Amino acid sequence: MQSSLEARLQRLQARLERLQQLDRRFSWYRLAVFLTGLAAVWISAAYLGAAYARWVILIALLSFAAVVFLHRRLDRWRTTLAIWTDALRTDLARLRLDWEHIPPPETLRERAPSPLELDLDLTGQYSLHHLIDQCISQEGSCLLAGWLSTPEPDATLIMSRQALIRELAHARRFRQRLHLNLKLVSKEPLSGAGLLDWLQVEHDPRRALRLLAAAGLLAALNLSLFALNSAGWIPAFWPFSLSIYLAFYFFSAGSLKPFLEAVLDLDRELDKLNVLLCHVERANLEPYPNLAQLCAPFQSQEHKPTGYIRKIKLVTAAIGLRMNPILGLLINLVFPWDFLFAWLAGLLRQRARRLLPGWLETLYRLDGLASLGGFADLHPDYTFPEISPASTPLFQATALAHPLIPAPRRVGNDFAISNVGETILITGSNMAGKSTFIRTIGLNLCLAYAGAPVCAAALRTAAFRLHTCIRISDSITDGFSYFYAEVKCLRGLLEKIRTPHSLPVLYLIDEIYRGTNNRERFQGSRALIQALSGANGVGLIATHDLELAGLADERTKIVNFHFRDQVEAGRLVFDYLIRPGPCPTTNALKIMQLEGLPVQ
Secondary structure: OHHHHHHHHHHHHHHHHHHHHHHHHHHHHHHHHHHHHHHHHHHHHHHHOHHHHHHHHHHHHHHHHHHHHHHHHHHHHHHHHHHHHHHHHHHHHHHHOOHHHOOOOHHHOOOOOOHHHHHHOOOOOOOHHHHHOOOOEHHHHHHHHHHHOOOOOOHHHHHHHHHHHHHHHHOHHHHHHHHHHHHHHOOOOEOHHHHHHHHOOOOOHHHHHHHHHHHHHHHHHHHHHHHHHHOOOOOOOHHHHHHHHHHHHHHHHHHHHHHHHHHHHHHHHHHHHHHHHHHHHHOOOOOOHHHHHHOHHHOOOOOOHHHHHHHHHHHHHHHHHHHOHHHHHHHHHHOOHHHHHHHHHHHHHHHHHHHHHHHHHHHHHHHHHHHHHHHHHHOOOOEOOEEOOOOOOOEEEEEEOOOOOOHHHOOOEEEEEOOOOOEEEEEEOOOOOHHHHHHHHHHHHHHHHHOOOEOOOEEEEOOOEEEEEOOOOOEOOOOEOHHHHHHHHHHHHHHHHHOOOOOOEEEEEEOOOOOOOHHHHHHHHHHHHHHHOOOOEEEEEEOOOHHHHHHHHOOOOEEEEEEOEEEEOOEEEEOOOOEEOOOOOOOHHHHHHHOOOOOO
16 A cells, blocks of 8 residues: 555656646746737737727737636646645555654644543544544544544444445545545635534524615615605705614614624635535445435435525625625615625525534534545555454454554554453563553454454454553642542442443553552452452453462463563563463563663
8 A cells, every 4th residue: 555655646746746847837928928919919009000909909818818717727736736645645644654744633632532542542642533534624523533432332333334434445536535625725624613603693583674674665765865866856855864774774783793793704614615515416426325325415406505505605795795894884875785684694594504513414424434434545454343242252353453553563463352251461571562452452442443444354342341541640630649540540440340231341451550559559459350350341451460460370260461572682572472371571670780770
């Protein structure tokens, strides 16, 4: 995939360079046509007469207009290729995990992440969401983040998403066009809030109609009196009627101002929405039945969204004329402009309340699914998992690896969890891969529950409720110490696992009770592992306490696995492969010794 992307990027860059050279030539062509036309007009006027000069002027103007038209077409095509080139560069960066060149998801900066998201790097900078997110709407990006951090999966929903994501992975041109069309009109993503805010602004359509009727009668009276006075049939009564009309306008228009401003704010987002829906309406989705079903509301021949949006655009354009104070006053002096378009906007809003939220929800869903489809397209070596409630064993993976580690350094592991109630203790040396492995399990399950392919050759798993206790942090504002925050997290796990539920809990714990002394840590860890073993859940616990490995001799539901290391040429070497049994070696003293610290 990387070599294919690089080849496509090179071709696009070569075409873009040729277009840029041609664009520079066209600037000279325009100047040459203008000067030639000017000279031809002067010569024809001086030597051939006015009749010939008129024809020369017409030909010169048409020639210059033709060159300008072609130049603009060329400039648009150059802009299109530049956007396409940037998109390919970003795809390459996503494939290489070149984080500096992957645009961060701006929409989630003010969103408080859950513990699951923090523990597994699901959202935020350098996260799974950062890697996958190619959304063209703010709400689509938030929806995608929610899918990736869902702690309780729905197997039916996962299967339907998988079908859509498979189709979108193949519908590359459809996805690219969505992104391209938005970028051609705006650098900012679509904001659904900007499209829905006007639905909440107070506006009474019946009162707007009464105001329009009164303003229309006054305006008609004023124009009639002015026309009759201009014809000399009656005295100048129109200044009095105009004064009454102006007093009515300034007294009543203030109540319409918030609504008119809300409608005007729509204009920035309507252009974005219109180009996106126009593309979806015209797309040929026959090869993709699930995608066609999702987009059916946009492809209905009777009620196409873009036709309705064009009507709103006409109203917003008319309301926009009043933004110029002088022009706004002049048109309202002659005609009840504000009252008419406030009433029309109110009529359109009644229908928008029924249709617009549904259209946007479908578009957000398509947006999030398109990002996951792009992720699947970039990683053809990933596999779609099989989610089975009655899976035996509960979890079985082949060549399972961490999706946020670059491919050249990524190590895959085969791993299985047999039965509910198992607790897997993972021991091993420092830096051997224990913490990375438990995050690998969690990250791939989150990908699977979102409907996306996972970083594995094969994965078959039951549905689990996820609970993590990996990156515990103290909270000064809440008055929590590190140890108390960890205790609260583990207490939440025990409550969750003891609560009757159809789905078992899958818990991932990195070092139990790190915030206390060795003796109490060992006693507390031993008691917690015994309480978790045999309950309605399965889990992986990474620990440095080799003494805890002895629990496997006491309980059959406790199983040992380990990672190991070896010293080669005076340095530690890790293979990051998980093996059954407790760890036979430690490396803390080796690391101290290699760094020149005293060791007894």
